[in-house]
Amino acid sequence: MFARHVTMQLKPNTRAEFTQTIENEILPLLKKQHGFQDEIVFVAPGSGTEGIAISLWDKKEDAETYLRGSYPEVLKALAQSGQNPTNSAVPAKAENATLPDNAKPSDKTAKPEMPNHDYSPEAFVVEQYRSRYRFENDGTGRKETVARVRVQSEAGVQQWGQIQVGYNSANERVEIAYVRVVKADGSVVKAGDDAVQDLSAPVEREAPVYTDYRQKHITVPGLRPGEVLEYDMVTVIHTPLAAGQFWAEYEFDKNNIMLDEELDVDVPADRPLKLKNKDGKDPKISEEHGRRIYQWTSSHLEREDDAKNKDKDKNKDKKKKKKKAEEERPDVQLTTFVSWEQIGRWYAGLDKDRRAPSPEVRAKADELTKGLDTQLDKVQALYDFVAKNFRYVSLSLGLGRYQPHAAGDVLHNQYGDCKDKHTLLSAMLRAEGIQSYPVLIHSARKLDPDVPSPAQFDHVITAARLGSGPALTWLDTTTEVAPYGLILFQLRNKEAVLAAEDGDGGLQRTPADSPVKSSARFTIDGKFSEFGALDATLEYTTQGDREVPIRAGFRQVPQARWKEFVKILSTGWGFPGDVDQVRVDPIEDTSKPFHLKYHLHEDRYFAVPSSSANFRPISGLIACPVNTCCRLCTIGLGLIAVSPEACAEPQPRSLSTSPASTP
Numbered sequence: 238m239f240a241r242h243v244t245m246q247l248k249p250n251t252r253a254e255f256t257q258t259i260e261n262e263i264l265p266l267l268k269k270q271h272g273f274q275d276e277i278v279f280v281a282p283g284s285g286t287e288g289i290a291i292s293l294w295d296k297k298e299d300a301e302t303y304l305r306g307s308y309p310e311v312l313k314a315l316a317q318s319g320q321n322p323t324n325s326a327v328p329a330k331a332e333n334a335t336l337p338d339n340a341k342p343s344d345k346t347a348k349p350e351m352p353n354h355d356y357s358p359e360a361f362v363v364e365q366y367r368s369r370y371r372f373e374n375d376g377t378g379r380k381e382t383v384a385r386v387r388v389q390s391e392a393g394v395q396q397w398g399q400i401q402v403g404y405n406s407a408n409e410r411v412e413i414a415y416v417r418v419v420k421a422d423g424s425v426v427k428a429g430d431d432a433v434q435d436l437s438a439p440v441e442r443e444a445p446v447y448t449d450y451r452q453k454h455i456t457v458p459g460l461r462p463g464e465v466l467e468y469d470m471v472t473v474i475h476t477p478l479a480a481g482q483f484w485a486e487y488e489f490d491k492n493n494i495m496l497d498e499e500l501d502v503d504v505p506a507d508r509p510l511k512l513k514n515k516d517g518k519d520p521k522i523s524e525e526h527g528r529r530i531y532q533w534t535s536s537h538l539e540r541e542d543d544a545k546n547k548d549k550d551k552n553k554d555k556k557k558k559k560k561k562a563e564e565e566r567p568d569v570q571l572t573t574f575v576s577w578e579q580i581g582r583w584y585a586g587l588d589k590d591r592r593a594p595s596p597e598v599r600a601k602a603d604e605l606t607k608g609l610d611t612q613l614d615k616v617q618a619l620y621d622f623v624a625k626n627f628r629y630v631s632l633s634l635g636l637g638r639y640q641p642h643a644a645g646d647v648l649h650n651q652y653g654d655c656k657d658k659h660t661l662l663s664a665m666l667r668a669e670g671i672q673s674y675p676v677l678i679h680s681a682r683k684l685d686p687d688v689p690s691p692a693q694f695d696h697v698i699t700a701a702r703l704g705s706g707p708a709l710t711w712l713d714t715t716t717e718v719a720p721y722g723l724i725l726f727q728l729r730n731k732e733a734v735l736a737a738e739d740g741d742g743g744l745q746r747t748p749a750d751s752p753v754k755s756s757a758r759f760t761i762d763g764k765f766s767e768f769g770a771l772d773a774t775l776e777y778t779t780q781g782d783r784e785v786p787i788r789a790g791f792r793q794v795p796q797a798r799w800k801e802f803v804k805i806l807s808t809g810w811g812f813p814g815d816v817d818q819v820r821v822d823p824i825e826d827t828s829k830p831f832h833l834k835y836h837l838h839e840d841r842y843f844a845v846p847s848s849s850a851n852f853r854p855i856s857g858l859i860a861c862p863v864n865t866c867c868r869l870c871t872i873g874l875g876l877i878a879v880s881p882e883a884c885a886e887p888q889p890r891s892l893s894t895s896p897a898s899t900p
Contacts, residue, residue: 239297245288245315252280255288262314266307267292270492272299272681279805295681296695304396306492307540312392354538356494361386361393363495364465370485371503376477386466397466400455407449408476414469416455421463432456478639479583484572484690489518495537502531502571512571513688520569533569565682572690580677580689581734581742587640588675588736592660594668595645602665612703615669616710617721623662624714625825628652639691656697658714666701673701674741676711678733686732686744698724700735700745711747718788720827722752726782755781756830759810763837771814771842775807780830788831791824803835814839 247255259278267273272295279289294300356362365385372378388397404411416428434454457466477483487500502520504510506529514520520531574580594602605622606615630652641647641656644664653661656675663673677694678684684693700709713724730749735742756779763773779787787806794802804816818836822829 239294239300241292241294241300243290243292245290247280247288255280258314259290263311266310266314267303270299270303270307271488272296273303279808302492310540357389359393359494360390361388361397361493363387363490363493364497366490366495366498367501368487368499369501369503370487372483372485372505374481374505374508376474376479376481376483378474378483380472380474381470383469384467388460388462388464388466390462394460394462398457398460400457400468402453402455402470402472404451404453404472405449406451408474408478410473410475411453412471412473413453413455414471416457416466416468416470418458418460419465419467420459420461426458428455428458432458479691482573482583484574484692485569486567486571486690486692487569488567489533489535490537493537494540495535498535498537500533500535500569502569504529504531508573509575510571510573511575511688511690512569513685514569515566518568535568566685570685570688570690570692572688572692574689574691576743577686577689577734578743580691581736582738584639584675584677584691584734584736585738585742588656588660588663589738591641591643592663592667593644594664595643595648598644598648598661598664599668601648602668605665606669612669612671616666616671616701616703616712619662619665619669620712620714620721621827623658623665624717624719626651627658627661627714629658629715629717630654655715659697659699662699662712662714671701671703673699674709675736676700676733676745676747677736678728678731678747680727684732684744694734696728698728698733709745716785716789718792718825718827719785720753720780723781723785724748724751725785726751751781753781755779755783757783765842767845769841769843769845771812771837771839773812773837774818775812775835775837777833778830784827784831787833788824788827791821803833807835807837812837812839814842 245255256278259276264276267276274293274295276293277291280287292300294303363384363386365383367381367383369381370378371381386397388394400416402411413433416432418426420426432455434456436452436454455468460466483504485502489495489498489500506524506527508529512531514533518533518535520533523530523532574583601622602619605618609615609618627647628651639656641660642650642653644661647653647657647661659675663675666673676698677691678696678698679694680696682693696715698711698713698715700711702709710722711724712722713719713728716723716725719725724747729747729751731747732744733747735745758776758778760776761773763771763775765771790802791799799819799821800816803819804814807813807816814837816835816837818834820834822832824831
């Protein structure tokens, strides 16, 4: 999960108006964005002139798509309510796509006929977008993108002033035919070679020599409002990820104004493949010179909020819920893999040599399991070691590479992504005679069983077999502080592929239930003064799904800032005030429930004189709507949510207490 944080300067006494803007205008817009999870908003106590908003997304790419598309609408809504976001600007990212080989867009490209809409408020309008994928039987190919974008405001300049193209340097290269700006007077300014930088990806700067993923950064010369950006870029696949196989997914733009979008897929005519597209997205198919070409066309001419008849269909929300699983899938999917078992064998082949235990790995496994007699104790000891002592570098499966690093390298580097951490754990288990498998899964969307494609996965977890029976123990070392055997609720009861070279491989369903029951207990011991001040000791004890995000939060926040972190948590639980005496049981001891204890003081918890004090003591944790609970339990972490089951038990929603009588 990816978190984006924005700080806003609010006008005095506009807290209520700001809250209404968030609830009535911004949240409905965010909920329509692909990959959006939730929004957390805080307003500073006292004068209330500072607000913090944290939006949670499935992936960084989803947040960047939102920045390029709908974010100007959010800025406009905030500006109208008198608010000023101060640190929300993030460089936008323009992805690559394609056009037929003989197509040569130029300054003279005919301007598409403008539909009957007023697009003048838009930051930019994509007048033409062409994507062409060409694949060969050996798995090589190319992806070309040709685009024409009319920039209409400074916001558009900010979003398109630099184009970033990601690629895997081990099997791809990027060729730039042109990036140019058509000025208002018809003259053309082209980006020279000095405008192009080939940089390591942010994840590589975080973890050196970690990944083959790189980025081309192209600075667009002299772009101003009222001008047109044109570019043509090609990503060449010179080495196939899987010899003799290819696959692809494509999603038509539903966030920006797109006048004319086209996708072409060019494959050998005699090559069998599985192709699936959403209803109403059927391609035009043609054959020539031994090639088969699939062509789709699309446009996005009106934002959903502007639809004239949006209130006519009263059952719209119900229909959307029914189609949710379908809408989570890409518009177009294709693959040459014929079965999930074939994908399992392919990935098991990539993983096999990398999880062979080196002498160092074997020695470490022996050291950690010394004196342990049962397989259960050994697996738990090795899981705890890999989960808690190796930094998780977040990079989706397939972005950069599919093959993990060797287990010995991961042990030496002390960091890795999901497949690397699995490989080290699997190698250590193998050293102790315990069989395990990699499991390919998607952390968000539901698997489409009709299309056996590696593109349907973004995560790897571990399935270990203790003893000779068929039962599997499911482990995910990337959460770092999850109790043994707990996989997060978004990974439970989902179809996934167990990668094995034997008959065990293929589709499997992860367990629906957690081996660790989710629970939470909040106790308050304090008193009110006759002037409405509150002094209290608060304790929070939790286990299961709830404990993972809060453990992760305390693990990431320096101890010197724990008081600040607990103050945010306490405010979210309905108890603002000054925090001190923060005590936390050992964060990494996941064999016991998480336990937090702290002291709270608030001078004016309620106003005096007053006949009573009504408040919700822990509104985010007791009998709350699921979304509220998940929102508050992920404060400031940007990692994961808690399971809906954790919020199920009804409890009193408020307390009423009378202040002490005044003398």
